[in-house]
Amino acid sequence: xxxxxxxxxxxxxxxxxxxxxxxxxxxxxxxxxxxxxxxxxxxxxxxxxxxxxxxxxxxxxxxxxxxxxxxxxxxxxx
Numbered sequence: 001x002x003x004x005x006x007x008x009x010x011x012x013x014x015x016x017x018x019x020x021x022x023x024x025x026x027x028x029x030x031x032x033x034x035x036x037x038x039x040x041x042x043x044x045x046x047x048x049x050x051x052x053x054x055x056x057x058x059x060x061x062x063x064x065x066x067x068x069x070x071x072x073x074x075x076x077x078x
Contacts, residue, residue: 001040003032008046014057021061023054 005028012024034040046054 003040004042005030005032006044008050011050011053016061
């Protein structure tokens with residue numbers, strides 16, 4: 001697996017379909033240079049204001065998905 005640095009420049013849109021939440025973004029993606037003591041992992045960076053916006057958008061999408069579920073599945077009881 002190749003590690004990358006992904007920097008979110010702009011959040012554009014969010015939607016859900018077929019069990020997935022899709023987020024459209026403008027992003028800068030670069031190959032990540034690893035140090036000797038580092039494990040290979042991809043890093044996602046975004047400004048605090050984008051993180052807050054993303055959190056609000058995720059909450060909206062999840063609330064909409066919950067409304068689509070039958071009441072028996074929403075209550076959390078079996």
